[in-house]
Amino acid sequence: MLSRRSFLTTAGVTAAAVSPLLSGLTVTPATAAAPWLPISLQNNSGNATVYAYISGADSTGWPGFVASDGRFHRLPNPSANLTPAPDYSFQLGPSGSAPTTLTLLDYVIGGRVWFSVGKKIQFFVNPGSVPGLVQPGLTSSDPNWQTNWTFCEFTYNSANLYANISYVDMVALPVSMQSTGSAGNQSVSPLPTGALGSIASGLRAQHTADGAPWDQLVATDSSGGVLRVLSPTHSPTDFGSYWNSYLNSVWNYYQTHTLTIDTQSGYGEFSGTVVNNVLTFAGLNTNGVPFTKPSAADIFGCASGPLYNSGGDARGAVTARLGAALNRSTLLAGGGSSQPNGVSPSQYYQTATTNHYARLVHKYATIGYAFPYDDVGPTGAAPVDGHLQDAAPTSWAISLGAGSGGTQPPSGGVSAYSTIQAETFSAQSGTATETCSDSGAGSDVGWISAGDWLKYSAVDFGSTSAFQFVARLASGAAGGVSGAIEARLDSTTGTKIAEIDIASTGGWQSWRTVPANIVASATGVHDLYLVFVGSMSDFVNVNWFTFTK
Structure with missing residues (x-):
């Protein structure tokens, strides 16, 4: 089984290095995909200024960008390192406006559709026999580090359109996709509102x-x-010995027990035990790379040390399933000696030592790989990736957002003295929305702990100051857990105009209307921030709030 990984191109690595992997994800088409495809790019993010790019490589592996004419434009081969790439950005309309459309007139392999908020992405080119497109990196020294960007991946060739959203490298701004064609109407949902935070x-x-x-x-x-x-x-910081205790327990257990791995392919099953501190599978050629205890980097990356994956052979199939079991910490779970069919997804990430990034991605995101070989699972299990694939597509739409930024306030702002639904935030950090059982409510904002915040743009307090801040709240926090909601102007550290202290109300849907007096004058139009302080555990849900005179 081939993992649909995310392939991050770094300085000096060309698109040609990754395109054979993505281009291998094909189906046998009833009708070949036409050399043209209508594409739409839309801003649904809640942000006014958004840029989009379409990068990739042609059939020879030469990198470039798709321009507004729909043609793939090869990058020039520069004479010096890190030469700025030509600007092929599309500036999209304001959030919710009509999409930018074009017709793709060339096949593109190893492609990405990029979005950035507020400012453009800086791309660079390195010289070589084939130039290298230098894309945004994931270190603080990268020139795009403070730019808010994201992407989805695709290949479009004569066999099919294949496009996917992956969280193997990171979770960032949400992207959604839709397509039409011979496979019918397909869609990939974005990261849910509040999931990133x-x-x-x-x-x-x-x-x-x-x-x-x-x-x-x-x-x-x-x-x-x-x-x-x-x-x-x-990670900018090495995880060091994080996995050591778990690995010691696994290796000790399989000295006297047998681990069986089903390759779920023509290679069949392999059974092994730990002998002389090496996990040894009878009949398996390890290509000179024995299964010794891996490092943290080996486990998270599934591509180095003993978890080096040799590709389309039996060792590669075993490695993929062993790597998945380690990330999910299922080797000592009930049924864990039979991988991957012996354990169910409900058993994943249940130990203290596990890939907590993957655990949280799957807790808050409905789709998307969180590590290489996250496609491994029990035979017949539903896939967890977010992809669409069509042998003869007729349209492809890609959106930034699809509601990720909350419902925007009306043009010109919203009255502070109206009932402001909590889920209509214009930005947030750390929270998520859910169905609300309160009378007349649709959604509330929950999963709130210290350090989280909600922003409401252009709240109009009028010419005289408010008297009270009133909020509809619920809490199912444990005994002794409490926190406070601070209403602040213009930033998370701006003037505090009110504070509500809250502890358990008897349940996460046990709603109470709680008032607090205004402690500093609030007049005119301001961005309003609800800032949450106190408990590092979830301590409150918010349905709505308002101000009174």
């Missing part, structure tokens, strides 16, 4: 719990807003 909060909490550098995976902008969450493969 929830994953970030979960990793910070995990760092507090076990001391491992999960918090270092959260990349923020200058004001503390979450830009992206990196996978452990790109």
